[in-house]
Amino acid sequence: DTGVSQDPRHKITKRGQNVTFRCDPISEHNRLYWYRQTLGQGPEFLTYFQNEAQLEKSRLLSDRFSAERPKGSFSTLEIQRTEQGDSAMYLCASSSRDAAGEQYFGPGTRLTVT
């Protein structure tokens, strides 16, 4: 069990560019979550996958955001036409069906849009 991993750890991009982040959950976990954390705030829910199905998206997730989990394993989060307001830490978490709610978090990807 190597834990939840995220790549890249840091990303600096110019406004208007597209970025993609990857999350590798713990291998036997069927649930995967994306959260966004801005400075001084707690993480906010973005979207949720159960296996490969995306079951819920937050209203925070504008049309410029898309997430996939094609084979029920790793997941990607893409942001198109980035804006300065997208600057944040993007956290991925995973959990198993029997975990009684416990989610395991990755180290996050810190995005800076200049």
Place this chain on the structure above:
Amino acid sequence: AQTVTQSQPEMSVQEAETVTLSCTYDTSENNYYLFWYKQPPSRQMILVIRQEAYKQQNATENRFSVNFQKAAKSFSLKISDSQLGDTAMYFCAFMNSGGSNYKLTFGKGTLLTVNP
């Protein structure tokens, strides 16, 4: 919608002393979990302690314990014998266990500093 409120943005404590972090929440659900997560500086978030709402007994994990007051919708975290490694952001979080999406709703966090 659920909300979680942490009214203490920052706290400090001397090493070996006890500190209590406050959390209140608002929900109309009856079945839920409450959590305290710890986020050390530049490190990933880890679970400290979990409480099931249907359990009256307060959860404990070594030096960490909670005071769960369901009627008051209060969920405080007590850290005993504070250690330097306890320095971190602490987040209180809520999860509705009765639905199909087990997303967490977090408070804004409390920055705890343990001083030597």
